[in-house]
Amino acid sequence: MSKIRINRLSKAYDGNQVIHNIDMEVEEGELVVLLGPSGSGKTTLLHGIAGLVHMDQGSIYFDEECIDQVPIEKRNAVLVDQSLLLFPHMTLNQNIGFGLKMRGMSKKHIDEKVKALVALLELGGHENKRPNEISGGQMQRVAIARALAIEPRVLLLDEPFSKLDIVLRKNMQKFVRGLQKKLGITMIMVTHDKEEALSMADKVAVLLDGTIQQFDTPDKVYERPASRAVADFFGMRNYIEGYVENGQLVTELGVFRTHHKEGLKLTYVFRPEEIYIDHEAFEGALGVIINRTYLGDKITYEIACKEQIIYHITLQHKALKPGDTVKVNFDFKNAVYFETASDNKEKLTC
């Protein structure tokens, strides 16, 4: 297992900048998730580390050893692709032992290692089956076993669970995270699933338009988004803009108390579950419910407040229906906000 350092990595396809000046450090035994929408360059970055894509600029270091010129087969950075790519003409044993065989290990050594991995990944009884004879979850585990067999310096997972059904996906997430902790594997995983990223990662790198917008622990990334783009990506859909005057925050929805400096322009961000609505409250902005969607464990509301639509998610099954008038309240004290100063920063954050 190795520490991975990525230094100013860039890659363009046909003049289209896919990733741009990426810096990242992954500590030994750490699980880092690259999170971003499709087309954000996360797979390109992963392929770059594996050596499948040649980077235009920048360097990659494993334990401070530059591996830019190391060919794919010598990197020991194993990629597990979302389509798993098991070798269809080999049995599970042969699949798992493939990397060792290519390294010229003795048959005895390979057999021992494969046996241990079969036990570790709970694949007993299927050793001599072919990939088309086993279930999706088992195929997943074979792909991981095959990667672990060669004791890679880093394990790279590209949307590994996207093809599994939801129950199996949750199980595999837990299983892989457990395995990663147990064996102390340095792991970089790519996903577009926010929940998967937040629940599994030691650190999350939010990748948007080819740059890392935020690289931090899951709770920090979710609760304190570094930019409006990150907030957008996490579905924090309520933005309230305003300015501070006479010690109060003046917004379109009304005037609220604030501790900010006079004259500041601010944009507050509220996640749908951080909004409070009540039809009996005294305070708050007046709004009308225009839509209600029942999702089983929760209910979402769309509320028209003046010119703006506020999104709200609640667990309580309040008897509110479209057309009802409610008071909407915001917890400005604990909310995330971006300063929209008069310089160019405004464009960056808002």
Next chain:
Amino acid sequence: MRKLMKYMMLLMILIPFIVMIIWSVTSSWPWPQLIPRNFSLRGYFYAIHPTTKAFSILLKSIFLSVVVTLITLIISIPAARAIAFYDFKGKSLVKVLILMPVIVPMLSVAMGIHLTFTKLGLANTHLGVILIHVVPGIPYGVKILLSIFELNGDKVEAQARVLGASSLQTFRYITLPLIMPGMVIAGSMIYIISFSQYFITFLIGGGRVVTYAMFLFPFVQSGDRTMASALSVIFILSIALVVYLSEKSVGFFYQKSSKYYV
């Protein structure tokens, strides 16, 4: 009705074959006899009798076509792979050119090549015949393997590389087994095409390289139907045998379950 159609189709394919088998063991079959009365194994005796060389020519011919098949496949694999996975200038032109031997009559191609071969000293040699047989096989080899490469994609190969296989190992353990079904089909096609060539063998071989098709031809032309039929039956059976054996041996070699290979 559909069943009837099916049997009709089958009959239409089989009747000429059945007639040929009957002719091969008949000494005379004059009109209006529905079934011949005089039988003879003259044709088959001729074929296996050592003085006629029929059998040795058959073996030589099989060997020649096998060599042609191997050479054609060896050329086709990298060509098909390059077209499937790489972008290069003039790719669509190459694609069209590869089909050329099918579109342009072999006759005119062979005429031109004959001149060059004469200059190079390849005319009237086995090597010359082998090379000219490769030409009509190329389109089938490349086209069939191309579709297999496109179907498989190159991701599985990349996975093998990531796991530590060198490019040679990747070809040996991954690419070759994965394209093997296509190799068997393409190989069979190329073999049959080569084995059936008459005119270009005659032209380039100058009559000195005698293949089984050339050996057969005078009997068909002279109207000795018993002989022609017997030799044709052997012709067809030899092809069937070689194709069957190649499929079996590949299956055995790679220990494939029937699910995966053909």
